[in-house]
Amino acid sequence: MDNNQTKSLQAVIFDLDGVITDTAEYHYQAWKAIAEELNIPFTREFNENLKGVSRLDSLKLLLSQTTTPVHYSEAEMNELAARKNNLYVKLIEKITPADLLPGISGFLTELREAGIKTGIASASKNAQTVLDGLGVTSWFDVIVDVTRLKNNKPDPEIFLTAAAQLGVEPAACIGVEDAVSGVDAIKAAGMFAVAIGAAEQFPKADIVLPSTAKLSLRDLMEHFAVKA
Ligand SMILES: O=P(O)(O)OC[C@H]1O[C@@H](O)[C@H](O)[C@@H](O)[C@@H]1O
Numbered sequence: 001m002d003n004n005q006t007k008s009l010q011a012v013i014f015d016l017d018g019v020i021t022d023t024a025e026y027h028y029q030a031w032k033a034i035a036e037e038l039n040i041p042f043t044r045e046f047n048e049n050l051k052g053v054s055r056l057d058s059l060k061l062l063l064s065q066t067t068t069p070v071h072y073s074e075a076e077m078n079e080l081a082a083r084k085n086n087l088y089v090k091l092i093e094k095i096t097p098a099d100l101l102p103g104i105s106g107f108l109t110e111l112r113e114a115g116i117k118t119g120i121a122s123a124s125k126n127a128q129t130v131l132d133g134l135g136v137t138s139w140f141d142v143i144v145d146v147t148r149l150k151n152n153k154p155d156p157e158i159f160l161t162a163a164a165q166l167g168v169e170p171a172a173c174i175g176v177e178d179a180v181s182g183v184d185a186i187k188a189a190g191m192f193a194v195a196i197g198a199a200e201q202f203p204k205a206d207i208v209l210p211s212t213a214k215l216s217l218r219d220l221m222e223h224f225a226v227k228a
């Protein structure tokens with residue numbers, strides 16, 4: 001590997017849900033249960049809009065799908081959001097290291113061996129529980145505390161905070177995401193964006209990979225060097 005390329009990339013900042021582990025599926029299942037209770041149609045296609053979006057904003061999007069609008073007070077909204085979270089927390093109780101998505105363990109090992117810093121930029125208040133279940137907390141140099149942030153993705157604040165805490169310039173970072181709002185946040189932060197999913201979903205990403213199994217430091221370095 002070329003030395004200049006190694007120098008130009010200094011950090012990789014990961015989303016958590018749907019990138020490190022498949023908790024995006026658990027968020028889907030929990031929201032689906034709430035939607036069914038409220039008689040609101042809820043498809044996997046619509047669920048794509050909720051990825052990366054905060055709990056309360058996800059609920060607002062879900063409620064906007066109803067054909068017969070109902071007014072919910074703030075207390076009722078908070079209660080619905082708490083119910084969704086209780087369902088989600090039950091699902092993540094069972095997470096073990098076997099739930100790491102394919103290729104993640106090897107990719108993080110490659111990054112550490114290359115001296116590239118790593119961070120987590122997750123919108124989830126449950127991020128620490130998930131990372132602990134996976135047994136990977138110590139693999140990351142920084143885990144951004146979402147409760148201290150003012151703005152949600154697609155605002156770049158979470159990725160800029162991760163870069164600042166890692167002590168690297170945004171232009172020297174790659175961000176990895178499975179959500180459109182997350183890719184928008186990475187690009188707004190001035191970083192190189194790797195999306196995981198279907199190419200047509202992510203027109204703004206610098207690279208789209210069909211699966212985390214395709215994450216390779218050597219390949220990313222080449223693409224990163226071209227863009228830098
Ligand atoms: O409700 P939590 O666990 O705080 O998570 C907030 C958001 O976290 C993001 O990582 C997920 O993609 C969203 O689906 C979720 O709504």
Ligand SMILES: [Mg+2]
Nearest residue numbers: 015017018178
């Ligand atoms: Mg995600």
